[in-house]
Amino acid sequence: MAKEKKFVEEITPMEVDFAKWYTDVVKKAELIEYTGVKGCVALRPYGYAIWENIQKILDEKFKELGHENVCMPMFIPESLLNKEKEHVEGFAPEVAWVTYGGSEKLEERLCVRPTSETLFCEHYKSIVHSYRDLPKLYNQWVSVVRWEKTTRPFLRTREFWWQEGHTIHATEEEARQETLQMLDVYANFCEQQLAMPVIKGVKTEKERFAGAEDTYTVEALMHDGKALQSATSHYFGDGFARAFDIQYTDKNNTLQYPFQTSWGCSTRLVGAIIMAHGDDRGLVLPPAVAPIQVIIVPVAAHKPGVLEAAAAVEARLKPICRVKTDTSDNTPGWKFAQYEMKGVPLRLEIGPRDLAENQCVLVRRDNGEKITVSLDELEAKIPELLETVRQGLYDAAYARRAKMTFSAKNFDELKDIADNKPGFIKAMWCGDRACEEKLKEEAGVTSRCIPFEQEHIGDTCVCCGKPATKMLYWGKAY
Amino acid sequence: MAKEKKFVEEITPMEVDFAKWYTDVVKKAELIEYTGVKGCVALRPYGYAIWENIQKILDEKFKELGHENVCMPMFIPESLLNKEKEHVEGFAPEVAWVTYGGSEKLEERLCVRPTSETLFCEHYKSIVHSYRDLPKLYNQWVSVVRWEKTTRPFLRTREFWWQEGHTIHATEEEARQETLQMLDVYANFCEQQLAMPVIKGVKTEKERFAGAEDTYTVEALMHDGKALQSATSHYFGDGFARAFDIQYTDKNNTLQYPFQTSWGCSTRLVGAIIMAHGDDRGLVLPPAVAPIQVIIVPVAAHKPGVLEAAAAVEARLKPICRVKTDTSDNTPGWKFAQYEMKGVPLRLEIGPRDLAENQCVLVRRDNGEKITVSLDELEAKIPELLETVRQGLYDAAYARRAKMTFSAKNFDELKDIADNKPGFIKAMWCGDRACEEKLKEEAGVTSRCIPFEQEHIGDTCVCCGKPATKMLYWGKAY
Numbered sequence: 001m002a003k004e005k006k007f008v009e010e011i012t013p014m015e016v017d018f019a020k021w022y023t024d025v026v027k028k029a030e031l032i033e034y035t036g037v038k039g040c041v042a043l044r045p046y047g048y049a050i051w052e053n054i055q056k057i058l059d060e061k062f063k064e065l066g067h068e069n070v071c072m073p074m075f076i077p078e079s080l081l082n083k084e085k086e087h088v089e090g091f092a093p094e095v096a097w098v099t100y101g102g103s104e105k106l107e108e109r110l111c112v113r114p115t116s117e118t119l120f121c122e123h124y125k126s127i128v129h130s131y132r133d134l135p136k137l138y139n140q141w142v143s144v145v146r147w148e149k150t151t152r153p154f155l156r157t158r159e160f161w162w163q164e165g166h167t168i169h170a171t172e173e174e175a176r177q178e179t180l181q182m183l184d185v186y187a188n189f190c191e192q193q194l195a196m197p198v199i200k201g202v203k204t205e206k207e208r209f210a211g212a213e214d215t216y217t218v219e220a221l222m223h224d225g226k227a228l229q230s231a232t233s234h235y236f237g238d239g240f241a242r243a244f245d246i247q248y249t250d251k252n253n254t255l256q257y258p259f260q261t262s263w264g265c266s267t268r269l270v271g272a273i274i275m276a277h278g279d280d281r282g283l284v285l286p287p288a289v290a291p292i293q294v295i296i297v298p299v300a301a302h303k304p305g306v307l308e309a310a311a312a313v314e315a316r317l318k319p320i321c322r323v324k325t326d327t328s329d330n331t332p333g334w335k336f337a338q339y340e341m342k343g344v345p346l347r348l349e350i351g352p353r354d355l356a357e358n359q360c361v362l363v364r365r366d367n368g369e370k371i372t373v374s375l376d377e378l379e380a381k382i383p384e385l386l387e388t389v390r391q392g393l394y395d396a397a398y399a400r401r402a403k404m405t406f407s408a409k410n411f412d413e414l415k416d417i418a419d420n421k422p423g424f425i426k427a428m429w430c431g432d433r434a435c436e437e438k439l440k441e442e443a444g445v446t447s448r449c450i451p452f453e454q455e456h457i458g459d460t461c462v463c464c465g466k467p468a469t470k471m472l473y474w475g476k477a478y
Numbered sequence: 479m480a481k482e483k484k485f486v487e488e489i490t491p492m493e494v495d496f497a498k499w500y501t502d503v504v505k506k507a508e509l510i511e512y513t514g515v516k517g518c519v520a521l522r523p524y525g526y527a528i529w530e531n532i533q534k535i536l537d538e539k540f541k542e543l544g545h546e547n548v549c550m551p552m553f554i555p556e557s558l559l560n561k562e563k564e565h566v567e568g569f570a571p572e573v574a575w576v577t578y579g580g581s582e583k584l585e586e587r588l589c590v591r592p593t594s595e596t597l598f599c600e601h602y603k604s605i606v607h608s609y610r611d612l613p614k615l616y617n618q619w620v621s622v623v624r625w626e627k628t629t630r631p632f633l634r635t636r637e638f639w640w641q642e643g644h645t646i647h648a649t650e651e652e653a654r655q656e657t658l659q660m661l662d663v664y665a666n667f668c669e670q671q672l673a674m675p676v677i678k679g680v681k682t683e684k685e686r687f688a689g690a691e692d693t694y695t696v697e698a699l700m701h702d703g704k705a706l707q708s709a710t711s712h713y714f715g716d717g718f719a720r721a722f723d724i725q726y727t728d729k730n731n732t733l734q735y736p737f738q739t740s741w742g743c744s745t746r747l748v749g750a751i752i753m754a755h756g757d758d759r760g761l762v763l764p765p766a767v768a769p770i771q772v773i774i775v776p777v778a779a780h781k782p783g784v785l786e787a788a789a790a791v792e793a794r795l796k797p798i799c800r801v802k803t804d805t806s807d808n809t810p811g812w813k814f815a816q817y818e819m820k821g822v823p824l825r826l827e828i829g830p831r832d833l834a835e836n837q838c839v840l841v842r843r844d845n846g847e848k849i850t851v852s853l854d855e856l857e858a859k860i861p862e863l864l865e866t867v868r869q870g871l872y873d874a875a876y877a878r879r880a881k882m883t884f885s886a887k888n889f890d891e892l893k894d895i896a897d898n899k900p901g902f903i904k905a906m907w908c909g910d911r912a913c914e915e916k917l918k919e920e921a922g923v924t925s926r927c928i929p930f931e932q933e934h935i936g937d938t939c940v941c942c943g944k945p946a947t948k949m950l951y952w953g954k955a956y
Binding site for chain 2: 033034035036037040041042043044045048049052068069070071072073074075076077080092093094095096097098099100101102103109110112119122123126127138142143145147158159161
């Protein structure tokens, strides 16, 4: 048992240092490895497998809704990036510039895409001519680069992996519908698959995506009370179409500007999973994206029949879940700690005594509950228990968020909460950007979103005291 | 029928101008679109879907053989690229250099990966310490950049999409086995899934990958008689391990250098499919990677029952193949031409007369054969016919290659064939690089590979007349 103990002790407890706990988990669960490229990480097999599972679920959903995958170039010529004024102002300061090809200096600098609106606009300009060409519902799975100063695995790295959907429509109504539909896809994915409750809402003008008319977001609350923007969906109106001169002829043979959207989520979601569900023993994975859903640990593996029984159980479970047996010569205790660190939702222990009773023991990663199950009932019980784990994770995260969500009626109340109670703060706002800036400077919180589900906290702005009609979520954020 | 005719006439016939035919197909089948980034293309939905199908089949096979997906950064610091001498000499002249992050000049230039051996070596150095850590069987699906002067969609673009496998092993034997195993994976995929016969062999020293001890290749023959290197698999020995100082302690606690491999294939395969199977009516897709395997075209769609029957057939076929119905108001003739252009393997025509007879007509894209099938037998007949198309494509490509493969005993014979008969030339070689260079300069052919299946064409080198033991495939290549 010495080994097990040592292993567990190596993680910094959350309460001691949350940031250190986070990087410990990321490293010890073997999700990433640092590289010689500053601010860029390597995704290791276990980390990449989580991302692959996220991709698979979302990609299927996108396609079900009529989207098609494409791939634009990774480079954007400087002149193309410059075409939409707000957009370039938002991104130019943080892009990586390619200036040489081999030993030759390029005539025009190319940036490595920080996002691909400009490339999609150029593409749409060349393929969209008539109302018959609309809508185009495209998506791509790629990595993008933003030259951040401070980086952290999954949460903010110079290169990160994401999907970016880019759609173009004949009417504003259709584009608006698409924007909200995709926000719902993300919200449902977060809540149902990642077991992570989210607040759906719209960003204030200050927090909007560069070039968007409206930016919608899903915001989740992490263990330490900080908010994490988990996905965004943008409505562009016809602003990009006008900047890039994309026009189509409608049914009456009149030239019209089309309407656009974009929407995306990234490997940040892996960071969200870690911080929404993890504990002091490591990662806790929602079953839908866990690379291993059930880990079989043979106990007293040298005793006759144990390994054979484990293999038989694995063979039976293979068609219904992602299952693995650890037959290595490490002790069961070491294995328990190892797969707890890796967040495997269910551990299945099987030893000589279990065999004698025709049963096995299942242990939930989320709350440690042990359930004895007859071997005859395995195929029915495992999916049931995986769903129980999912629901358990969701309920725990939901309860935690409820406990960490506060209301403030005036500046002093808000400042007091911001200083002493980590979490979301619900408060009214007059709509004035100056108040937003003041709250950021003086209370250290930013507006997370104007939630769709409004509540009436009071009649006046939490900051200036003027009449207010909108309730906002405020918080510290990643 | 006017529309149909016009559509077909828009493609340049192969015989008139093969290069023009190729780019016509690529554009008109909507596989790619040119972009404002010189030498870079956008993969459109239909082109990307072919690549997705390729990815899916290969990824499954890789995983079945124990490989895991990872993702390394897209940038390589100059000092890291410089660590292996031959490797840097091979790639440095054609890389894109990032020199600025935002407005700040980088202390060290970063190149956009042209291939990732150096990044994997750095990674292995940090995670491989003991024999227990070996082997690592990694793969990544990414895009890479090589600053080519002349580019062509799929065949040679500055950015292209590929997978690169990188493995590290305790012994030379294991690494050599891996290298050959992966070559077989590619060869089987090309022959069985892409219906494209390939020659398996090893490259000469001159044609070897920069830094490899041995480069294995699968070479396919295109319609115009040019060879296309379809995938490669490299054995590195311990050269990279020594250059990057990767060592592990073996079971006897002694430090050892591990052995490495890498292997890859790319979106070039889409180019290979086009040029191996296409014809003057457009693309011809092997069923395994066709985004649409069966296109249903209702005939006299306004007649009662036709659209309903088409929908019923689609519903029945959905579980067994990728099927789509074109219910647009274009004429059947236009649709026929359209889906021939897109290379859909089977067309299913259904009209009032068919309904009366409880049948439909299936038309093979590869040879135009029409088969009347009872509606009762559809589920059995479609998979059978898709397999027939695959076999038909393979047989046609095989016969074409046989007709276009020649033998030469001396320089004059070889030169005559090279000048007048497009295709492969089998000829003996003494092993001297000077002869290879002379054949390239004076006959315009390069060595494609030393095939595993050797034949005895003669006793002397086709170039210098000295004794020779190896038979090589020579040819013009993409």
